[in-house]
Every structure is written in C-alpha cells, then in structure tokens.
Amino acid sequence: MTASAIFRALSDPTRRAVLERLAGGEMSVSALKGGFDVSQPAISQHLAVLRGAGLVVERREGRHAYYRVEPDGLIPVLDWIGRYRAFWPSRVERLKDLLREMDQ
Amino acid sequence: MTSKASENEIVVDCELDAPPGKVWRALTVPELLDAWLAPEAPGARIDRRLLAAEPNRSLRYGWREERPGETGVDSVVTFHLVETDRGGTRLRIVHGEFSITMMAANCNIAACLRWAA
Numbered sequence: 001m002t003a004s005a006i007f008r009a010l011s012d013p014t015r016r017a018v019l020e021r022l023a024g025g026e027m028s029v030s031a032l033k034g035g036f037d038v039s040q041p042a043i044s045q046h047l048a049v050l051r052g053a054g055l056v057v058e059r060r061e062g063r064h065a066y067y068r069v070e071p072d073g074l075i076p077v078l079d080w081i082g083r084y085r086a087f088w089p090s091r092v093e094r095l096k097d098l099l100r101e102m103d104q
Numbered sequence: 105m106t107s108k109a110s111e112n113e114i115v116v117d118c119e120l121d122a123p124p125g126k127v128w129r130a131l132t133v134p135e136l137l138d139a140w141l142a143p144e145a146p147g148a149r150i151d152r153r154l155l156a157a158e159p160n161r162s163l164r165y166g167w168r169e170e171r172p173g174e175t176g177v178d179s180v181v182t183f184h185l186v187e188t189d190r191g192g193t194r195l196r197i198v199h200g201e202f203s204i205t206m207m208a209a210n211c212n213i214a215a216c217l218r219w220a221a
Contacts, residue, residue, distance in 0.1 A: 002175050004178075091141060092195075
C-alpha cells in the first residue's frame, strides 16, 4: 500500500470519522451506520475504500460483516513522513555547501 | 539546526552564513535548486510548482516526489527567510499540507497515528 492511497482514503471526512469510530473496537456495518447521517450503502462504500487502502479489515460471520482497524495500516504514512524528516536536515547541509560555492 | 515533525508537518530551522538575497537565489534558480534538492533515489523525480513568492522573504512550492512504482503524495514546502544581525539568514522550512484535505480541522489524525504506533 502506498502513502498516497492512504492519504487519499483519509481525505474524506466521513471516512476519517468511520475510522475513528472503529478505533474503539470491531463493529458491524449497521452498528456503524447508527452514528452517521448517510445510507448503509454509502457506509459500505466508504468501508470498501478504507479496506482498499489497507486501513480496515473485514470479518464475515454468516450474512454479517464486521470491521476493525488494521493496526499496521498507517505504517506507509509514517514511513513517508520519516523519510522527509531525514531528508530536510541532510539537504540543508548541501544547501550550506552550495552557498559557499556560489558567487555573491 | 533543529527539526521536528508533528502529525501534519515537518519543520526545520537553520542559520545560514549568507544574506537572504543569496539564499533566495539558491531557492529560486532551477539549476541551483537542483544542486541541493535533486532526489537521490534511482528514477525518482520531484515536481515543484511555485505557488507564492515574496522576494527574499518567503516562498511556497507545491511538492510531489514520484518514485518508480509509487504514486507521489501532494504536499507543500514553504521557505521563510529572515536576515540575522550578522548579515546571515535564518531559514525555516515547513513541509506539510500532505494531500491538503487530510489537514481538515476535524481530522483526528493524531489518533490515527497512535493506533499505528
């Protein structure tokens, strides 16, 4: 999963809210729907996007589907932020070298 | 130099032994920018798009790094320049606005990040 797919999945406020509710524990679609002013198919659609981004996992039990947060789902985003956290200080050193080489 | 990263932005502060006008050139002339910012990863390239500029003071670039097999993340890099008493430049680099909408006020991304910790 790429950081950009996760950022995209998180760009929707309803999906962020769904994810936050699921952080409290596994829930069925109908239980989840209770907290939102949107239809069950819409919630299912959001869950499909979150699943596609690796942020939630589905468990099926008979006709019912339950969803929970995938704990490792945000690791690509953390990796991405970590990459740039290291990137800028190292590039500042190069900028200093460049400034020494440049003419006034 | 100090750096910190919160859930939604990375901030780096440093002091440079060059006046703002010279630092400004290193931040705006494409060949000079490439000299210190070109990506190292094989096949990677960075899309920089100038969003706003206040000469010798601040610059905003739309920033997107593309690597092979990986879609880039849209973000914004802002440079702030302040002249120091000694004629140098205090430079602050802020890298944030990752995919913009994620930063919406109601996004409790801190909570999301805690789950992943």
